[in-house]
C-alpha cells in the first residue's frame with residue numbers, strides 16, 4: 175500500500191489523478207492545495223506543507239511554479255521522493271531540484287506521456303540526420319486556461335534537439351515584424367492557446383522542397399495521470415538522484 179501526497183489536488187490534473195488513485199485499491203491519497211475545496215473531499219487535505227501531519231510515501235505534484243520551493247523545503251525535511259510534473263520552472267528552481275536530488279529521489283518531467291517520451295528520441299534522430307539543411311520549428315497547442323508558455327514539453331523537445339546538435343541552436347519565441355529574416359541557428363517555438371485542447375506538439379523539419387512533421391496529440395489528461403502514477407511507483411524504490419520518464423519507461 176502506497177500513500178501518495180498529491181500537490182495541486184484541486185486543479186485540472188489534480189482532479190484527474192484523484193479519480194485515478196480512487197480506482198486503485200493499493201494506493202491511498204492525501205492532498206495539498208491553496209485552493210479551497212468546492213465540496214468536502216473524501217481524503218485529508220492540507221492548505222500548506224507546514225500543516226501536513228500525515229506521513230506519505232511519495233509525492234505527485236501538478237501545481238504551479240510558485241509552489242515548488244515550498245515543495246522542495248518539505249522534501250528536504252522529510253526525504254519523501256517527489257514526481258514534479260509542474261511546468262514553467264525557471265533555472266533557479268531547476269538548479270535547486272538538481273541539488274535536492276543529491277539527497278532524495280526526484281523526477282521532473284514536463285510531459286508524463288509515453289508518446290512524448292518516444293517523440294524526444296525520434297526528434298533527436300531526425301535532428302542528427304537533417305540538421306545541416308533543415309530548419310526546425312516547434313508548434314504547441316493547449317487549452318485557454320494554461321498559464322505558462324511555451325509549454326514544458328516544447329522546451330523538452332527543443333532542448334533534446336539542441337543537445338543532439340552540440341547546443342549550437344538558439345530559441346526564438348514566436349515571430350512578428352517587417353524585417354525578421356529567420357536565422358539558420360534558430361529553433362522557432364510557437365504557442366497556440368484556445369478552447370479545451372489537452373496538449374498537442376508538432377516538430378517541423380523544413381528543408382528545400384520537403385517537410386517532415388512529427389506530431390503528438392494528447393486526447394485525454396489521463397495519459398499524464400497514468401505516467402505520473404507509474405513514475406511515483408518507480409521512484410519510491412529508487413536511491414537519491416534525479417530521474418527522467420525515460421528511466422521509468424525503460
Ligand SMILES: NC(=O)C1=CN([C@@H]2O[C@H](COP(=O)(O)OP(=O)(O)OC[C@H]3O[C@@H](n4cnc5c(N)ncnc54)[C@H](OP(=O)(O)O)[C@@H]3O)[C@@H](O)[C@H]2O)C=CC1
Nearest residue numbers: 182184185186187209236237238259260261284285286398
Ligand atoms: N508534466 C505533465 O505531463 C503535465 C504537466 N502539467 C502541468 O501541471 C501544472 C498544473 O496543471 P493544471 O492542473 O492544468 O493547472 P490548474 O491551474 O488547473 O491546477 C493547479 C493547482 O495548483 C494550485 N496552486 C497552488 N499554488 C498555486 C499558486 N501559487 N498559483 C496558482 N495555482 C496554485 C491551484 O490552485 P488555484 O487554482 O486556487 O490557484 C490549482 O488547484 C501546470 O504547470 C501544467 O503545465 C499539466 C499536465 C501534464
Ligand SMILES: O=C(O)C1=N[C@H](C(=O)O)C[C@H](O)C1
Nearest residue numbers: 261284285320325326327373
Ligand atoms: O498545462 C497543461 O495542460 C499541460 N502542460 C504540459 C506542458 O507544459 O508541456 C504537458 C501537457 O502538454 C499539458
